Amino acid sequence: MPAPRLVLVGGFLGAGKTTALAALARLLTARGERVGVITNDQAGDLVDTATLAGEDLPVAEIAGACFCCRFDELVAGAGRLLGEHRPGWLLAEAAGSCADLVATVLRPLRRLLPGRFRLAPYSVLIDPFRAGELLGLRPGTLPADVRYLLEQQLGEADLILLTKTDWLSARDQITLQEGIQGHHPFARVLPLSAEDPGTHAEWLVTLGTEPERPGHPLDLDYDRYARAEGALGWANASVAVQAAEPFEFGELVMDLVTLVSGSLAHCNAEIAHVKARCGAGARWARAHATGAGSRPELDEDSDGHARAGLLLLNARAACDAGLLHRLCTDALLSVLAARGATGRILRERHFAPPRPRPTHRDAD
Numbered sequence: 001m002p003a004p005r006l007v008l009v010g011g012f013l014g015a016g017k018t019t020a021l022a023a024l025a026r027l028l029t030a031r032g033e034r035v036g037v038i039t040n041d042q043a044g045d046l047v048d049t050a051t052l053a054g055e056d057l058p059v060a061e062i063a064g065a066c067f068c069c070r071f072d073e074l075v076a077g078a079g080r081l082l083g084e085h086r087p088g089w090l091l092a093e094a095a096g097s098c099a100d101l102v103a104t105v106l107r108p109l110r111r112l113l114p115g116r117f118r119l120a121p122y123s124v125l126i127d128p129f130r131a132g133e134l135l136g137l138r139p140g141t142l143p144a145d146v147r148y149l150l151e152q153q154l155g156e157a158d159l160i161l162l163t164k165t166d167w168l169s170a171r172d173q174i175t176l177q178e179g180i181q182g183h184h185p186f187a188r189v190l191p192l193s194a195e196d197p198g199t200h201a202e203w204l205v206t207l208g209t210e211p212e213r214p215g216h217p218l219d220l221d222y223d224r225y226a227r228a229e230g231a232l233g234w235a236n237a238s239v240a241v242q243a244a245e246p247f248e249f250g251e252l253v254m255d256l257v258t259l260v261s262g263s264l265a266h267c268n269a270e271i272a273h274v275k276a277r278c279g280a281g282a283r284w285a286r287a288h289a290t291g292a293g294s295r296p297e298l299d300e301d302s303d304g305h306a307r308a309g310l311l312l313l314n315a316r317a318a319c320d321a322g323l324l325h326r327l328c329t330d331a332l333l334s335v336l337a338a339r340g341a342t343g344r345i346l347r348e349r350h351f352a353p354p355r356p357r358p359t360h361r362d363a364d
């Protein structure tokens, strides 16, 4: 049996990584392939893990730091999935604040575990809003160090996927694709839209057929990278919600995400990604907000109501983590009170990601 293909996907918070990997997994599964997924974040209780597990995919969650600082856990997680499910494809989503994955993950995998995986071209996703910001086509909303982080993410990509192209006119799509290509001549730039399965099929062809490449390790300023990570506040919570009367999961998560993102805007703090998922059993709802360019959105598949549900809230914004935590707590209390519900906090963490300290770094 050939070694499993490992598809590593990077890109900033909210770029569309989980949506893209879920679509890729559906495409592969429909073709009779077995798929396993690896999620990654600075903390646990991930909406993404619940989302991908909800697609009936086996998921390994690597929490606590980026893949680069959890190299051994990444290898162990992949090994568990391979041992238990024998996937031919492993899809791995890096934390959205992470860069330098070629030097710290892909090259060390090739050096230390030659032949264990077939490494697909490294794909980095960026959405039109952030691409416009990087290209100077719209005013900057992110701190300069965070913009530097985004540029570095794109700088090490084999493939750059311009996501959410359903937002764009054909002309704006060409402008953005050509702008990105001009800055990153060695990468291939492809469009990706959740509304157009053909774009995922084209991506899949490239992932499955292109030979392994040595990649482009970055000449990364780790002080600046650490400042970019430190400029982002992170808040994760899991809450057991209980009410006397049934409440709609979709309304709860939309109200929560709308309140948190409204409060952040009021504080002039740029949203990176605020997402909430509430559900019980097979019924769930999920809402997102990603930056000033978009309004909060409820996932199409959202469904269900009950007197009790598990709520996950993952918020990331360009602000102090203590402030983000307070805004999230206030919003949570408000949406619970509006339903006469109570919430028991099962776990909660808020922090700014610490300076990355990669396990390995093969940059020569």
Ligand SMILES: Nc1nc2c(ncn2[C@@H]2O[C@H](COP(=O)(O)OP(=O)(O)OP(=O)(O)O)[C@@H](O)[C@H]2O)c(=O)[nH]1
Binding pocket: 011, 012, 013, 014, 015, 016, 017, 018, 019, 020, 048, 095, 096, 163, 164, 165, 166, 167, 192, 193, 194, 195, 273, 288, 289, 290, 297
């Ligand atoms: N219109 C449109 N929305 C999309 C598309 N892809 C993703 N989105 C939306 O963008 C938001 C963020 O998508 P995710 O897939 O969760 O982004 P992510 O990169 O995994 O985010 P993090 O894990 O927080 O870094 C969600 O509201 C998605 O529904 C797309 O192709 N078109």
Ligand SMILES: [Mg+2]
Binding pocket: 017, 018, 019, 048, 093
């Ligand atoms: Mg994600």
